[in-house]
Amino acid sequence: MRFVDEFRDAEQARALAAKIAALCEPGRQYKFMEVCGGHTHTIYKHGLEDYLPESINLVHGPGCPVCVIPMGRIDDAMHLAAREDVIMTSFGDMLRVPGSNGSFFDAKARGTDIRMVYSPLDSLKIARQNPDKQVVFMAIGFETTAPSTAMTMLRARAEGLKNFSVFCNHVTIVPAIKAILDSPDLRLDGFLGPGHVSTVIGCRPYEFIAREYGKPVVTAGFEPLDILRSIYMLMVQLAEGRCEVENQYSRVVPWDGNLVALKAIGETMELRPYFEWRGLGFISHSAMKVREKYAEMDAELLFKVPGVRVADPKACQCGEVLKGVLKPWECKVFGTACTPETPIGTCMVSPEGACAAYYNYGRMERHRVPVTIGERP
Amino acid sequence: MCLGIPGEVIEIRADQPDLAKVDVSGVKRLINIGLLSDDPPQPGEWVLIHVGFALSRIDEAEAAAAMEFLEGIGQAYEDEIAALKESMID
C-alpha cells in the first residue's frame, strides 16, 4: 500500500534532495533523529524518505508527550479520578491512552467524572462552576504546553480559587535527548530540533549536543520543505566539518525562546529528581512538578497518589520505537493487535506517535523518488 | 493537543487585556495572550495557539502554511477544532 502524495512544492523538494544527495560521502550512512512527533507526521504524510538518498535514514524520537507517559501515571490519575470529590480533566489525546485497567474513556463510560478539555483554562472554569468538587487537571506535554499550565495556576492563585489542582506530568525534552545520546543502542549523526518546544525554550538548550556530543542540530519547521531544508543544513554542517545549533524555523522560533513562558514555568514548577518515561525508564531531571509555593494546587500532595509502577504490556515495544531503535512496523503487534482503534502502546494513540503515523499512511518501505532536477517520476 | 493552530486576532478584551478573541478558520473563541505580554498582538495580526494560549506571533503566510499542515493531518485537526469549539475560556 502506498499513497502518492505530491505536495505543492514537490519540484523544489526534488531540487533540495538532489543537493542533499550531492553532499553524501560515498559509502557513508547517515542517521538523523527528528525529535518531534509533528515532524514524524510530516515525514510520513509526504513520504519524505522517498525523496532522500538511500544512505540517509530518519529516526523518530521521543517527542510525542502522550507516547512517553508511563502506564503507572495513568493508573495514578485513574485512582484520583475515582474519588467522589474529584472531577478529572485532561486533553482528548490523553483520554485514549490505555492504563492497566483501560483508558480514561473506558472509566468515563463506567461513570467516573472525567471531562475532556481543550485548555487548562477550561478546567479552571469547571472548578469555578463546581465549588463543592476538587477539579484536577491532568497536565501533560513538553515545554509547549507547560506554560499554559503555569499561566493557569497563576490565574487560579490570583482568583483565590481553592478547588483547582494539577496532576503534573510535564516532561522536558533536553534530558530525553541526552538519554538517547548516552544510550549505546543508536548512533546518530544529527538532530532535527523540535519546532514548537523551541518557541518556548529557544535554541540555546541544544548547544550541549553540538559541544559535548559533537552532533549538529537544526531546529526545523513542519512543512515538507522545512524538513528537507533542515536535513540539507545538517548535511552542509557535516560536509564542512562543523557542528552547531542552527535555526531553520526562525520565522517562528526566537533564539532565546519565550521569556514570559519560561518565567511562568519557573515560578510554578520545578524539576523532579527523576521521572519514568514509557519505554525509556527513569531519566533524571526530565520532568516537572508543582513548586512547593503552590502546594495547595499540587494534586499529588492533596490526595494520596499510590505512585504505582506498571510494566509495559509484554507485547509492547514502544520503548524501542521511542528511542528510534525499532521502526514501528518491526513491533510484533503493529497493525494486528495494536491499531489506532485498539491501541496497546501509546505510540499508536496520538497522531504524532510514530506507530500511528506509519499506520495511517501505510508506509512500510521506501520507494525512491527520482531526484534529478526537472525529471518527473 | 500538541498542535499549534493559527488564529487571527479580532479584538482584545478591554476589561481583561490578556484575553483576545481570535478567528480560527471561522471558529471565534477567546484565548489567552498573556504569554505574548512583552509585545501583545494587535487585531489583524496572527498568532499560533496551543491549548488556549497564544505562544508566538506569526505572519499571514506562516498562518496559511500552518493551516495547510493541519488540514493535512486530518482527524487530529478536526478533533482539535471540535475541542476548541467546546472551549469556554473567559
Ligand code: SF4
Ligand atoms: S505497534 Fe503498538 S505496541 Fe508496538 S510499538 Fe507501536 S504502539 Fe507500541
